[in-house]
Amino acid sequence: MTDATMSSVTAPPPVPTGRRGPVGSVLVHAALIAASIAMVYPLLWMISASVRPEDEIFASTSLWPSSVDFSSYVRGWFGLDVSFGRFFWNSLVIAVLTVVGNVVACSLAAYAFARLRFAGRKFWFAIMLGTMMIPYHVTLIPQYVLFLDLGWVNTFLPLVVPKFLASDAFFIFLMVQFFRGIPRELDEAAMMDGCGAWRIYWKIMLPLSLPVLATAAIFSFIWTWDDFFGPLIYLNDMNSYTIQLGLRTFVDSSSTSDWGGLFAMSTLSLVPVFFFFLFFQRLLIEGIATTGMKR
Amino acid sequence: MAAVQDTAVAVGTGASSRPAAQSRLARIWASHGAGYMFLLPWLIGFFGLTLGPAIASLYLSFTNFDLIRAPEWIGTANYARIATADPKFAAAVKVTFLYVVLSVPFKLAFALLVAILLDRGVRGLTVYRAIFYLPSLLGGSVAIAVLWRQLFAGDGLINSLLAQFGIEGPSWISHPDYSIWTLVVLSVWQFGSPMIIFLAGLRQVPTDMYEAASLDGASKFRQFYKITLPLLTPVIFFNAVVQTIDAFKAFTPAFIISGGTGGPINSTLFYTLYLYQEAFGNFRMGYASALAWILVLIIGLFTAFSFLTSRYWVHYDD
Numbered sequence: 001m002t003d004a005t006m007s008s009v010t011a012p013p014p015v016p017t018g019r020r021g022p023v024g025s026v027l028v029h030a031a032l033i034a035a036s037i038a039m040v041y042p043l044l045w046m047i048s049a050s051v052r053p054e055d056e057i058f059a060s061t062s063l064w065p066s067s068v069d070f071s072s073y074v075r076g077w078f079g080l081d082v083s084f085g086r087f088f089w090n091s092l093v094i095a096v097l098t099v100v101g102n103v104v105a106c107s108l109a110a111y112a113f114a115r116l117r118f119a120g121r122k123f124w125f126a127i128m129l130g131t132m133m134i135p136y137h138v139t140l141i142p143q144y145v146l147f148l149d150l151g152w153v154n155t156f157l158p159l160v161v162p163k164f165l166a167s168d169a170f171f172i173f174l175m176v177q178f179f180r181g182i183p184r185e186l187d188e189a190a191m192m193d194g195c196g197a198w199r200i201y202w203k204i205m206l207p208l209s210l211p212v213l214a215t216a217a218i219f220s221f222i223w224t225w226d227d228f229f230g231p232l233i234y235l236n237d238m239n240s241y242t243i244q245l246g247l248r249t250f251v252d253s254s255s256t257s258d259w260g261g262l263f264a265m266s267t268l269s270l271v272p273v274f275f276f277f278l279f280f281q282r283l284l285i286e287g288i289a290t291t292g293m294k295r
Numbered sequence: 296m297a298a299v300q301d302t303a304v305a306v307g308t309g310a311s312s313r314p315a316a317q318s319r320l321a322r323i324w325a326s327h328g329a330g331y332m333f334l335l336p337w338l339i340g341f342f343g344l345t346l347g348p349a350i351a352s353l354y355l356s357f358t359n360f361d362l363i364r365a366p367e368w369i370g371t372a373n374y375a376r377i378a379t380a381d382p383k384f385a386a387a388v389k390v391t392f393l394y395v396v397l398s399v400p401f402k403l404a405f406a407l408l409v410a411i412l413l414d415r416g417v418r419g420l421t422v423y424r425a426i427f428y429l430p431s432l433l434g435g436s437v438a439i440a441v442l443w444r445q446l447f448a449g450d451g452l453i454n455s456l457l458a459q460f461g462i463e464g465p466s467w468i469s470h471p472d473y474s475i476w477t478l479v480v481l482s483v484w485q486f487g488s489p490m491i492i493f494l495a496g497l498r499q500v501p502t503d504m505y506e507a508a509s510l511d512g513a514s515k516f517r518q519f520y521k522i523t524l525p526l527l528t529p530v531i532f533f534n535a536v537v538q539t540i541d542a543f544k545a546f547t548p549a550f551i552i553s554g555g556t557g558g559p560i561n562s563t564l565f566y567t568l569y570l571y572q573e574a575f576g577n578f579r580m581g582y583a584s585a586l587a588w589i590l591v592l593i594i595g596l597f598t599a600f601s602f603l604t605s606r607y608w609v610h611y612d613d
Binding site for chain 2: 028029031032035036039040042043045046060061105106108109111112113116117118119121124127128131133134135137138139140141142143144145146148162164165166167172196197198201222223225226228229232233244247248251252259262263265266267269270273274276277281284285288289290
């Protein structure tokens with residue numbers, strides 16, 4: 001399933017079959033271009049608003065500022081009691097730890113499900129798939145009580161430790177699908193040479209699975225970077241805020257006064273995600289097409 | 296490890312009947328132990344963070360619990376209040392259903408339409424696809440919700456654009472009749488990921504079917520209706536289920552746009568937002584747990600219903 005879908009998505013489109021005449025083709029492009037403009041216009045407007053002189057932000061619907069002025073970025077950066085540098089750093093720490101946790105823990109579980117034989121494997125696999133369907137709201141409150149008792153509230157631990165316990169079953173599923181596509185002859189040959197499960201996992205599976213590990217890593221990063229609910233619940237002290245919480249505080253504290261600063265910080269908060277979009281778009285699109293994940 | 300120790304013990308005691316038993320243990324270990332070793336982190340997580348908490352939450356839903364005093368058993372009182380005496384619950388369910396019913400069909404229709412336009416032989420496919428996909432990637436962030444709050448404000452960008460045509464728009468986000476629509480538009484704006492899944496599905500439709508249909512003189516509309524659409528129903532079904540479950544769980548945009556209140560007049564009080572308010576605003580943890588289980592019930596019923604009805608309209612290859 002994976003291979004067929006993947007190549008079909010990324011391969012250059014088949015030779016035009018001539019299902020559309022020249023007039024139809026122009027109409028199609030006109031519609032697509034109009035839609036594209038409507039899609040990106042709000043984003044471009046926000047970026048342009050972030051570099052406009054303050055009094056001009058609401059005066060204009062155009063995308064070109066009369067003069068470029070980065071003072072909004074300075075005002076925004078220092079707009080709260082704690083600087084946005086701190087929020088970016090916190091988000092980065094949480095996101096990087098999450099990526100490591102997800103890649104390590106999910107690949108271990110995925111290897112067991114895809115390759116090892118043990119009693120109850122099918123049972124646990126079904127349970128794992130089942131956990132993907134359960135809304136997290138069901139476990140939310142007891143988890144909160146647990147982390148409160150452990151004294152973890154207001155630390156990054158409740159956001160990061162579950163990832164080292166493979167709590168994102170979705171990534172396990174993604175990796176199982178990929179691992180199953182790796183030829184078994186490779187493991188069998190290694191086993192003949194006396195390699196144990198651990199060495200096969202480490203020396204064969206992981207090196208051959210870099211695409212899926214990268215996909216999981218990038219989606220982990222983006223989802224964690226954008227996560228609002230988790231930090232909202234677990235982080236109360238402004239020094240431990242993530243970028244998303246910082247933005248929310250900014251909205252509430254200056255709802256109508258400093259839109260320039262707010263847009264500047266909003267634009268900055270999108271930069272890391274945009275970076276992954278620019279350089280790893282193919283991996284992201286393949287990931288979505290093969291698994292049908294939501295984003 | 297255990298296998299090595301067991302063997303050592305067997306050698307040490309030198310009992311003639313032991314080695315057979317020990318090597319059986321070693322074999323069991325060799326065939327099952329490694330699997331469980333690799334699965335260990337997930338198993339700990341499953342019992343400690345999923346199964347345990349789920350059971351605890353079911354218990355809490357029958358209690359009064361404020362985090363400070365011990366939970367107090369009150370039977371089905373929480374559920375009774377949800378069912379009969381909680382106008383905010385009713386409002387939240389209404390808003391959430393409205394959001395699901397409005398956003399999912401529009402989003403999927405848009406995704407399918409654009410996917411069909413992009414399918415086969417459009418120049419610049421990768422550029423268009425990238426532009427349409429970008430909002431899906433960015434859309435979950437607070438920054439976009441903040442932007443939306445400005446776009447649809449009384450003096451926001453949308454009204455400035457409308458003013459150029461002489462139309463005076465209302466303050467969309469603070470009008471209870473329109474506020475939900477700003478969230479629907481935000482959801483539809485992120486049609487890129489279902490679009491990519493549709494594109495992958497369209498590529499699976501064999502071209503020779505179209506060629507044969509053309510030879511038989513079938514019009515393009517007819518080809519779409521008779522070939523493309525039936526073959527695409529599994530993908531439509533998949534997208535519909537995923538997007539609907541997602542819409543039931545939406546939180547961030549409503550929280551940011553309404554400043555955490557779900558206002559004006561509960562018109563953006565998404566179910567998850569209400570649950571959050573009860574749990575972490577009012578510290579009614581028992582009541583919020585009951586709300587969580589109702590949400591599971593709603594999503595479960597919806598999913599079961601989709602799968603049951605799917606046999607009547609989803610076309611699977613035999």
